[in-house]
Amino acid sequence: MAYLTTHPDVVPVVSYRFGKGAVDIDRYIELEGYSSVRKCLEMEPDAIINEMKTSGLRGRGGAGFPTGMKWSFVPKQSAKPKYVLVNGDESEPGTCKDRLIFEYDPHSVIEGTMIAGLAIGAKMGFIYLRGEYRYLINIMEKAVAAAYAKGFLGKGIFGSQHDFDVVVQTGAGAYEVGEESALMESLEGKRGVPRIKPPFPAVVGLYGGPTVINNAETLASVPHIFRIGAAEYAKLGTERNGGTRLFCISGHVEKPGVYELPMGYNLKKMIYEVAGGILGGKKLKAVVPGGSSVPVLLPDEIDIGMDFDQVAKAGSMLGSGGVVVLDESVCMVEFALRTIKFYRHESCGWCIPCREGTDWLQKSLTRLHMGGAVDKDINNIQYIAENMLGRTFCPLGDAAAMPTIGFVKKFRKEFEDHLNGKGCPYHPAADYELATV
Amino acid sequence: MAAEKTTIFSPELAARFDRLVTLYPVKRSALIPMLLYAQDEVGYISDAVVAEVAERIGIAELDVRNVVSYYSLMRTKLVGKYHVQVCTNIACMLRGGNELLHHCSQRLGIGNKQTTADGVFSLEEVECIGACSWAPAVQVNYDFHENLTTELMDKVLDEYRAKASK
């Protein structure tokens, strides 16, 4: 059972309705639901976009692109229909937040989608959930049906001149599909392989028409922005990082959970106060601040505010807000290996550096972890990762390369301790199987 | 629509698929949901499923197979009635995911991607299922089981075993 965790520092904005029965549409309406979209129906599209810019909302999926700016890229005129696409593929390891929105406040996603549609001139939205989230797809479909029943969706929404349709779509198990152009490919019934960019989705997207793609949490935040006011939302966070977000804290902490905290909240505080400190009182070894795709941080690097800019300055990324905490019992080589194993499994295979690089890295790290490596193998791991960085067709290559480079750089000694037949000091009888095809 | 169109699916599912292709601007968008729901009913994506889905969508069987082979949830072989998917990605690994997998393997007597002889359980090591803060976690078919220990896992398996016997 997935649930929201609370703490005095929690600021419930996107999670405002969690646990209050908002799945039921009437309850949702009672809780100011669908009031924001009604407001937006009276606004000009540019005014909606300006509000979004004022709010300082940045993509909650991982890239952190300013939402208002993204919406403004959609051309006013278009020969082809425009679309809103909700990215509910949530597959970044360490991330489990969109799940809660689907489970406890599905209508907020629908409402956010509709507002985006009004802003860009789209008449159709797709809410794409990863295939594993089947029970949530069921909840979302029911919510959509309820909205149709009330005339909030379909022709003449809320009695206006606007039409808006929503289709809920299931994925089928592929991390790469979380990449926006691969997401479109999957929605179009194809293999989840990304597209050549430019053109960007805002200009040429779904079925060739301009498309705005936003993470589910991003869109779920939109009605709340209009509910509390864009400026107020912005104030909750830090400069250029407005609002709050759902942080998923996991790993070796006493109180793992999903907490809604203001942007810029201190990471050290998050771990030691909100999440109750290291599990069993052990020592902290490392923190992955934003999902497995970002470089790891050492204990002396975590005294930073968790917003996009501050974490970037510290040499990592805020990413999806998946904070994974590692204590002294973790073998960093094993951790690096497990990380790479994920990317190797998920690589779509389109381009040479990612497809071959992740495979090579997994094999090398496996061998190294088991003790079969010599010193130059560490350099080679670094070499492969560095030569994947920035060379791949899509950011998955970077997502595999950056953490690897970080592990080798910051935990070199630990890698060296495995060399020359010594194997893993933490797990002497490690039994990782080689990836089978 | 021909009155006597043959389908390998149940009438309800066939009707659902008839409707599904009308939801999208382009029919092909119905492909992935159709394949998954077909798999739910048939148990796996058989050659017959591929043939009928290809016809419904209006694409070649090769194109259907290209898509099927890409997605992790799509299977071309039967699995157990209860497919136990144990996550061993980083958050779950830190909270005992590997041990849990090992335990399941021992308890069920099968390895990764194998099925018990009676066809009730199958086991698979999977990537992150989105339950990181409630790790370690397991999915059995589409059901989530979180905050697990080996003891709790045994209870979960017992419940499914009981369901299977009914």
Add this chain to the structure above:
Amino acid sequence: MADVTFTVDGKQLTAPKGTLLIEACRQAGIEIPAFCYYPGLSLQGACRMCVVRLEKVPKLQTACTTPVAEGMVVTTESPEIAQARKATIELLLGNHPLDCPVCDAGGECELQDMTFKYGAHESKFVEIKQHREEQQWSPVIYFDRPRCILCYRCVRVCGEGMDVWALGIQNRGAGAVIAPNKQDHLECEECGMCIDICPVGALTSGTYRYKTRPWEMTHVSTVCTHCGDGCKTTLGVRRANDGMEIVRGDNRDKSGLNGDFLCIKGRYAFDFANREDRVTQPLVKQANGEFKAVSWEEALDFAGKKLREIRDTRGGKAMGVIGSSRITNEEAYLLQKFARSVLGTNHVDHHRTADYPSFVAALKASQKQEASIADFGTAPAILLLGNDPTEQHPLLAWQIRTNVRNNQARLYAVNHELIKLRRQATSFLQIEQTQYAALVAYLGGNNAALAGNAAAAGFREALRKEESVVIAFGSEYRGRDIEALVALGASFPNVKFACLGDYANSRGAADMGLFPDLLPGYVPVGDPAHFAHEYGAALPAEAGMDIVQMFDAAERGDLAALYVASEDPVTRYGVDPTALKNTFVVVQDMFLTATAKLADVVFPAANLYEKAGTATNTYGDLQLVKKAGDRAGVRSDFELTVRLAGHMGHDLKALVPFGKGVRSDFGQTRGAQSGEADRHAVWLTAHHLEIKTSPFDPFAIFDEIQRLVPAYDVPRLDLLAGNSEHVKSDLVQIQTGASRRDLVLPANDTLFTSGTLGEYSTMLHSVMESKVQNPAETAAD
């Protein structure tokens, strides 16, 4: 398209807006390596070899997906780029197997070439390589997954290029594979495009696999001997016990009028040449009905004396000559000259597959032009009437598809069958098989002609909006119907025409006068103009018998002699074998065909791959044919005809103007191996001595052809360079309005049949057998 100016490696370049950076650089001579980028096919951006540094852009960009922009500053050579290319190759060579010693691609492999130029000198990879077993996907196609670099060229050429879509990509990540449409095998047109487009040895050919190395072969560019498209095929030949064996055919150098393209026949169906059961010795039929191998002198002496005797006693009117659609222009020309000036007969014919005489007459009457095959690649609109190019003229189909795909050309097709090309058609109209003439009337405004065809009006309306059209028509149109068609076409502001006939030199046979009533250049025999002077008083004035009439005459006992050159009319026309029992038959051919079996004398003939000369494709494109293969004992049709004439006592210098031609400068058949310069001629010239060519030199005849057939008087430079020259159709002389018997017998070949050659191709047979076992699934529309 306005030009933009940009800088590459400090050099300023201009290119039309929208040009891809990789193309602009290549055209300026700046090499940018790429695996997945392939001109004419969709962009991939997958291999990352073509990355370049663009000023102000943080990440390296792929040149293949970047259009040039005004003021762009590009670096393609720098330590950073060198490292990027090196690393890409290193990553690729990780899982790539060390198969070079045994891989077919060794020596002509793009990965090898790139590794030498851009790669690391040693490998860091010490892990276990991914492995999958090799698979045979069809009689022709083998797939080795370990060698595959996933450049997706094969998938694209099969789909976009050939419109077959038999290859797909399956699985994910490092386990990704190229997969055939039938799970473990391919149902496709077996064209082999995928094999030749594969930059490495992942896709290899079943006919060539493990046979030899590229540097062990001599490569000769010549013209395919099969259909009327006239594709260039580069034959790889190698010394064998009894000659030069053809080991493979391809068009990797992308030269000629077919560029990339070759079909299964051009690529693989050369194996008839290597058969054991070829006739390699002269054969004379004995009294007991069996053949006996004899010496050349004996056979020629016997045949020559006999023919002379028959001519002197019964006259030319009792003698017939049947030529072929797969001999060169020179051989066809010589054959009719032999018939007319040596035998004194106009009973000359060949297997006609299209009504070329009516076609050129109509062109002359309407003053309209003929289309070259190249025009089908550039025309904004194409009208295709009848024919099924996918099967019968695969290059035409390729040109049309490429034109539609890349230039948005509009195809209008009419057929009684649902031909595959309708998938590319802007508008497709299905009619009855009997309505082809009616169609032309309808398009001209006669609504009643296709009354009842609901789609016809829309088709006509769309078509009539076109201003520039290239019209191709099949053998459904003959005689007056062609006249009407050309007249209709003339109503478009810009129009060109193509008449689709079968076989490699059916057009040449027609142009060179293998007709009972027409001389070369469609000069009527009754009004021979300059030919009278050329051939002398022996030139008979009355039109002779056509092929069917000849056999009828034989049956009556009126045909005393028949000379057949590389043709099998008994099979083609279903002639009763007993019809020739009172005829002295001389046959030259490769095999003991049904016709050869009835002969009194059989001479071993060479095929088109074993001789030099010229050939004309059905569109009027003239090309050089070069000698590639060789077989001990066989002689070219040309030589055989000359020798026969010699043994009849004829003055060879009158037959073949060797030694006097001003433009005799090829000199290829004087024992010189294919492709070699005629060093002797060069030596003679350098020493101010007269070049003496032999009577077996086809280019001495070519001189005469160029002199006497104005349409063929084209410059030779392009021909020598291996390109085509379009004949000047408008200079063909013909008596317009004459009505002639319709003797067109279309070959109705498919991709897997090719007349006599196909019968003797084991390779084509094995492909057909495999298809019978696995009936094809038609591509979804």
